Amino acid sequence: xxxxxxxxxAAAGVAAGLKxxxxxxxxVVVNRGPHKVGTAVFTSNRAKANPILWSQQAVADGxxxxxxxxxxxxNCFTGTFGFQTTHQTAEKAGELLGVSPxxxxxxxxxxxxxxxxxFRTKVLDGTTAAIGSLSDDGGEDxxxxxxxxxxxxxxxxxxxxxxxxxxMAKGAGMLAPGLATMLVVITTDxxxxxxxxxxxxxxxxxxxxxxxxxDGCMSTNDQVTLMVSGASGVVPDTDEFADALAxxxxxxxxxxxxxxxxxxxxxxxxxVGAASEDDAVVVGxxxxxxNLFKAAIFGNDPNxxxxxxxxxTTDATFDPYDVDVSFNGVRVCSAGGPDRPREDVDLxxxxxxxxxxxxxxxxxxxILTNDLTHEYVHENSAYSS
Amino acid sequence: xxxxxxxxxAAAGVAAGLKxxxxxxxxVVVNRGPHKVGTAVFTSNRAKANPILWSQQAVADGxxxxxxxxxxxxNCFTGTFGFQTTHQTAEKAGELLGVSPxxxxxxxxxxxxxxxxxFRTKVLDGTTAAIGSLSDDGGEDxxxxxxxxxxxxxxxxxxxxxxxxxxMAKGAGMLAPGLATMLVVITTDxxxxxxxxxxxxxxxxxxxxxxxxxDGCMSTNDQVTLMVSGASGVVPDTDEFADALAxxxxxxxxxxxxxxxxxxxxxxxxxVGAASEDDAVVVGxxxxxxNLFKAAIFGNDPNxxxxxxxxxTTDATFDPYDVDVSFNGVRVCSAGGPDRPREDVDLxxxxxxxxxxxxxxxxxxxILTNDLTHEYVHENSAYSS
Numbered sequence: 001x002x003x004x005x006x007x008x009x010a011a012a013g014v015a016a017g018l019k020x021x022x023x024x025x026x027x028v029v030v031n032r033g034p035h036k037v038g039t040a041v042f043t044s045n046r047a048k049a050n051p052i053l054w055s056q057q058a059v060a061d062g063x064x065x066x067x068x069x070x071x072x073x074x075n076c077f078t079g080t081f082g083f084q085t086t087h088q089t090a091e092k093a094g095e096l097l098g099v100s101p102x103x104x105x106x107x108x109x110x111x112x113x114x115x116x117x118x119f120r121t122k123v124l125d126g127t128t129a130a131i132g133s134l135s136d137d138g139g140e141d142x143x144x145x146x147x148x149x150x151x152x153x154x155x156x157x158x159x160x161x162x163x164x165x166x167x168m169a170k171g172a173g174m175l176a177p178g179l180a181t182m183l184v185v186i187t188t189d190x191x192x193x194x195x196x197x198x199x200x201x202x203x204x205x206x207x208x209x210x211x212x213x214x215d216g217c218m219s220t221n222d223q224v225t226l227m228v229s230g231a232s233g234v235v236p237d238t239d240e241f242a243d244a245l246a247x248x249x250x251x252x253x254x255x256x257x258x259x260x261x262x263x264x265x266x267x268x269x270x271x272v273g274a275a276s277e278d279d280a281v282v283v284g285x286x287x288x289x290x291n292l293f294k295a296a297i298f299g300n301d302p303n304x305x306x307x308x309x310x311x312x313t314t315d316a317t318f319d320p321y322d323v324d325v326s327f328n329g330v331r332v333c334s335a336g337g338p339d340r341p342r343e344d345v346d347l348x349x350x351x352x353x354x355x356x357x358x359x360x361x362x363x364x365x366x367i368l369t370n371d372l373t374h375e376y377v378h379e380n381s382a383y384s385s
Numbered sequence: 386x387x388x389x390x391x392x393x394x395a396a397a398g399v400a401a402g403l404k405x406x407x408x409x410x411x412x413v414v415v416n417r418g419p420h421k422v423g424t425a426v427f428t429s430n431r432a433k434a435n436p437i438l439w440s441q442q443a444v445a446d447g448x449x450x451x452x453x454x455x456x457x458x459x460n461c462f463t464g465t466f467g468f469q470t471t472h473q474t475a476e477k478a479g480e481l482l483g484v485s486p487x488x489x490x491x492x493x494x495x496x497x498x499x500x501x502x503x504f505r506t507k508v509l510d511g512t513t514a515a516i517g518s519l520s521d522d523g524g525e526d527x528x529x530x531x532x533x534x535x536x537x538x539x540x541x542x543x544x545x546x547x548x549x550x551x552x553m554a555k556g557a558g559m560l561a562p563g564l565a566t567m568l569v570v571i572t573t574d575x576x577x578x579x580x581x582x583x584x585x586x587x588x589x590x591x592x593x594x595x596x597x598x599x600d601g602c603m604s605t606n607d608q609v610t611l612m613v614s615g616a617s618g619v620v621p622d623t624d625e626f627a628d629a630l631a632x633x634x635x636x637x638x639x640x641x642x643x644x645x646x647x648x649x650x651x652x653x654x655x656x657v658g659a660a661s662e663d664d665a666v667v668v669g670x671x672x673x674x675x676n677l678f679k680a681a682i683f684g685n686d687p688n689x690x691x692x693x694x695x696x697x698t699t700d701a702t703f704d705p706y707d708v709d710v711s712f713n714g715v716r717v718c719s720a721g722g723p724d725r726p727r728e729d730v731d732l733x734x735x736x737x738x739x740x741x742x743x744x745x746x747x748x749x750x751x752i753l754t755n756d757l758t759h760e761y762v763h764e765n766s767a768y769s770s
Contacts, residue, residue: 047697047705047721077693077706079722112690113723217677218698220690291676291757292602292765299766305497305605308462312432313603320432321462336432337464338498372676372766374759380677381684381757 002139002155005166006189008229011138013145016126018072024145026126035230038064039198043222049076051106062194065099069107078115085120143168154255162234163190169252184224189232208249216289262375275361279316284367294372300347302327318358326355387524387540390551391574393614396523398530401511403457409530411511420615423449424583428607434461440490447579450484454492463500470505528553539640547619548575554637569609574617593634601674647760660746664701669752679757685732687712703743711740
């Protein structure tokens with residue numbers, strides 16, 4: 001049921017000809033209220049696409065009426081013309097929905113540099129068609145329309161006492177297929193003000209999407225939007241809502257990881273015994289971004305030396321000669337030296353668990369990543385041509 | 386002629402059985418004097434191999450009599466036993482050469498975690514055999530004995546008015562085949578004191594090996610050693626020596642780049658118009674480490690969007706919407722927007738030139754890297770198994 005699972009939302013996904021395959025490529029998600037609260041987090045890349053530049057301004061007042069999303073073109077580095085396309089998209093949606101264009105967010109995904117006159121016409125026509133097709137159960141269609149190299153749509157729903165959160169996602173975090181980005185729209189019928197929604201969203205993304213690091217490449221178009229309709233009439237407990245939202249975001253993040261381009265392993269890098277949570281994240285990320293480690297996992301090789309060499313590049317608190325490393329439950333390195341033989345490790349399952357004990361404190365964090373495969377190289381060398 | 390091109394040096398390379406192929410795997414380079422000046426730079430990885438821990442101490446007094454190098458095992462994360470192996474290697478060499486063990490540096494390269502009793506015996510026997518085979522023209526043999534996945538030995542010689550610098554190298558910078566590291570030994574018969582040698586070495590490595598970034602993976606065993614015999618009797622002009630040393634280091638760095646594992650393109654990323662040299666390096670390195678950019682080059686795709694997305698992750702001074710990017714002389718992006726069509730770019734030659742103009746100053750730097758290929762994934766997923 002996706003983004004239309006919570007009460008107060010309608011959605012649609014249509015084919016506007018942006019994708020050469022003729023598949024759906026424009027989606028709209030509308031908040032029918034009664035509340036129109038919205039907040040969003042954006043890529044930290046300084047090279048931001050036009051929809052990011054627009055949406056950052058549009059969301060600032062805490063009111064979001066709708067989100068228009070397109071695949072088939074990132075509208076990034078397309079100049080003033082590209083920004084005007086985004087602006088016109090919001091104006092078109094605002095006019096048809098009878099709301100202020102300044103309360104319409106826009107997201108785009110696809111190849112950077114795509115955003116010419118043909119693109120503009122198709123996006124505007126697609127926006128009109130999608131709004132004409134809005135439906136209370138249109139969430140699944142919307143999720144399909146934002147796919148690029150995704151092999152399947154990603155949806156998630158979490159319900160608690162009387163209220164529901166729904167979400168859809170595309171892409172794979174920082175894997176950024178063709179820099180096509182991660183786009184996420186989350187909806188809820190719980191009653192929340194802007195500050196509570198914003199705090200819950202930032203907290204949830206920090207421990208979910210921000211810990212998914214498929215290939216270390218940061219996108220120009222990443223956007224995660226939360227819209228609050230309040231249609232349930234239920235004011236949730238703040239902590240309970242934050243927990244539920246985090247659960248939904250982790251679910252979507254794991255779906256993104258599981259569909260990462262060309263991957264043959266889904267790798268969870270669990271760092272424990274860290275002096276701080278930041279240290280645990282830094283250490284996990286250094287391993288997740290190490291091509292030699294990632295290629296070793298592709299080869300089913302429990303190469304703990306590459307793990308230690310990766311974490312040695314960080315400034316986290318630990319002694320490299322005191323660290324334990326386990327692969328799928330087998331401790332192959334203890335106190336910075338060989339432990340059980342690598343032959344004892346079975347890396348043939350897709351789910352792969354790396355446990356790193358820094359022996360420096362009580363903090364922990366888990367980073368999700370994928371292996372580096374022939375298919376990854378193939379897809380990313382061929383995507384745009 | 387390699388490291389034995391300058392007067393006052395002898396070298397050897399022998400097969401000690403560390404490599405299963407039976408190829409040479411232990412090398413020795415000896416300074417016959419009259420001067421015995423030495424200096425070295427080491428990996429900045431906190432996870433340092435035993436030979437690094439030893440050599441950092443041994444070089445501190447500015448006197449180096451010899452360097453013993455082995456391939457076929459990194460002797461990293463091998464505990465106290467591994468450190469003792471390094472120590473015994475220096476003692477064995479010192480005893481046979483009649484010098485202090487504290488003036489013998491040791492370098493190892495190969496798989497992390499390799500350094501058991503069998504390894505120790507072979508390294509010690511190999512050290513004895515190599516010292517027994519020392520020759521005034523043994524440089525080529527030494528260069529072959531330090532190869533791991535290298536397809537060819539790397540040697541370079543530069544001569545100026547009456548003095549000569551020779552060098553040998555293995556590996557490929559931070560490409561770190563199997564974390565097998567870059568090892569470099571440089572010799573000269575110019576007359577230099579320790580401070581002058583040290584300053585020249587640090588300056589030369591900063592603009593050569595430090596700007597080679599094949600895959601962003603930092604090794605545990607990297608070491609670049611300069612030994613000064615003074616046998617020419619000529620005191621060089623300081624600037625002239627620094628220039629010659631930098632030229633030799635760049636030559637070796639380009640040989641390392643040209644032999645990088647699985648690469649099909651040698652990529653020079655030239656960053657100009659930077660506010661500072663540091664900014665230029667940071668920007669160049671961010672592109673060199675971007676897997677999506679590297680995969681695109683493998684696919685002969687001049688994907689400038691991936692360049693801008695990579696540099697957008699840095700905090701260097703520039704406006705992403707003011708940047709020009711050229712591929713092999715064709716400006717495909719100007720002022721952060723599309724310029725000439727990508728079809729105009731020919732990326733079929735191995736030598737690839739990326740020019741990035743930040744329009745923010747007069748500083749510049751060039752980073753050398755390689756593309757991300759099927760062969761890279763294959764070699765690094767299969768190397769240790």
